[in-house]
Amino acid sequence: MSAPDQRTTTPTLERPTLSLRGVNKSFGAVQVLHDVHLDVYPGTVTALVGDNGAGKSTLIKSIAGIHPIDSGTVEFEGEPVQLNGPRDAARLGIEVVYQDLALADNLDVVQNMFLGRERKRGILLDEASMEEAARDTLAKLSVRTLKSVRQLVSSLSGGQRQTVAIAKAVLWESKLVILDEPTAALGVAQTRQVLDLVRRLADTGHAVVFITHNMVDVFEVADRVAALYLGRVAADVPISEVDRTQVIELITSGRSGELGLAPDALED
Amino acid sequence: MSSNTLTAAEASGPHKPAAGFEGDRHDNTVGGAVRGYVNKLRAGDLGALPAILGIVVLGILFTVLRPDTFLTPLNLSNLLVQSTPIIVLAMGLVFVLLLGEIDLSAGVVSGVCSAVLAQLLVQVGVAWPIAVLAAIATGAVIGVFTGSLVGMVGIPSFVVTLALFLGFQGVTLRIIGQGGTVPVREPVIRALANENVPVTIGWILAVVVAVSYAAFELWRWRSQQSRGLAHQPLVLVVARIVLIAAVVFGVTALLSVDRALAAAIDLAGIPYAVPLVVVLLLVLTFVLSRTTFGRHIYAVGGNAEAARRAGINVTRIRVLAFVISSSLAAISGILATSRLSSVTPDAGAGNTLLYAVGAAVIGGTSLFGGRGKARDAVLGGLVIAIIANGLGLLGVAAYLNFVITGGVLLLAASVDALARRRAATARR
Structure with a gap:
């Protein structure tokens, strides 16, 4: 207070x-x-x-x-x-971040943030633009604790995972x-x-x-x-x-x- | 160690003041990349390491034990051809294993498809492209059936494919006929495993593969670097290019030597089956790593519930994985048919499936889902083929062959399970 x-x-x-x-x-x-x-x-x-x-x-x-x-x-x-x-x-x-976070451990931060809504160029995944957007979103939220946006989610701590899940929700102009x-x-x-x-x-x-x-x-x-x-x-x-x-x-x-x-x- | 990396990051990256992600910058050094790799190994992700070690150690072992016969161009070309049906079957299994499912029927599906191929060629007398398409279509239809039972009905894949393992042996028996063996003399099919790409064309293909790989890797590095994305140090990219080029040219050179035992015959060049495997490797690697479908396969294997909530149609992904597995089993069956120039009633039964599962797992694909690559099938398939080939040269009794191959699969599965446990405990 x-x-x-x-x-x-x-x-x-x-x-x-x-x-x-x-x-x-x-x-x-x-x-x-x-x-x-x-x-x-x-x-x-x-x-x-x-x-x-x-x-x-x-x-x-x-x-x-x-x-x-x-x-x-x-x-x-x-x-x-x-x-x-x-x-x-x-x-x-409307985006919901559930308690179990719904992240795939075997994918990296960028891949998780764009899961199910991947950006494409033709049939190719547009990795570059997804990585940039993910980094922008994280930076906007002043997330400083992530070492790399290409880190696997399995290597993140509980707080970092929560951060990624929240950033994922924000990415969608929610x-x-x-x-x-x-x-x-x-x-x-x-x-x-x-x-x-x-x-x-x-x-x-x-x-x-x-x-x-x-x-x-x-x-x-x-x-x-x-x-x-x-x-x-x-x-x-x-x-x-x-x-x-x-x-x-x-x-x-x-x-x-x-x-x-x-x-x-x-x-x- | 961490203090070093911190200062390195601060020193190298003043242009992005507010952001974290120092790892995305300091990993650009070789030291950082090596540290990253060691950390990955320690966290239990061994990647291709066991398979490469296996190839090297087994290669040395059999060369020492059978110096006259193992490391000869003739034997190595045999070994490669032997490995191709295993590799292709294992490539299909990688898709199913990535979902954390298993396809125990993949081996006998390859048998059913080769029986279809043989009877169409021999009894009906259709042209080979039609027979090949029919065989692959048979595989695809079987995949839809299997995948639907797993994905829609919800029966565990272990049970579905165990039942089909038995059932399809009966189907092959019915198609081929009791006691019969159907000889396949169709020249194109036979050529796959028994004829070679002309030496000049072989070299041209090798150069094209090596140069395109180098160009692609360098272009990707360049664009990642210029856009400020996470990328590997250039030294490592170049080292990988050199390594791949060395393997491609080395194998081509070895297979371009005249390996005929009789002087009168000319036997040189890459067996046609090898470029076929390379093409499949490239296509499947592309699908898994560069397309949405591939990404969703990994997601479903890693966390099916997360995938479902992300709007991914998990059932569709499951069915498609089985379709791919069974279709590649059909191609594997065609390669096996070519090698034997015939189809027997027990085609694809016995140790076929065990070899393929072993190949995928040795190559680094996890039985628990979520981790694996198309190249795992190639590396693991080579290990399995080296074991089978080497034990054959040693004249080891048949029973030992089974015991040793089974033992290798158990070993690979243990490594996989232990790696998974390590990964779980490595999380802070």
């Missing part, structure tokens, strides 16, 4: 990159998401917090098009959109980047690197959704915090309006003083 004022922009005046209204999602008899409202703003890191089973994974998979929603509306940059598959999401500029617990398995120094990178993602104009269980990370890097409780959004507020205790209460009970769900909201 060293300098919260700098981060407290007035995002409500801006148009959200992604806007969810009344989103519901069930798997069979189990309703996982209830009437979810969520706004994600460009240049802003939104921390998505919630206990295990609160619906964080389902929510991001819905946004990624992997689990299409049952009802409710999704607006992307003000336009209503249908997200019926990962390709729909990718076309809009507007919204969703990060699923990017610091979960990292040491102190590597967590630092990744948090810096998350901050730079937002500073370069991306809307960032950042899933984490770590309160230190939330207050370190987030501009807004959205807390999920049993599939409902308990709060979606600027980070300056809450403190750590309140966020933990929102996660564990869905309420904290004036904030959070009305007591009767959980009855149904």
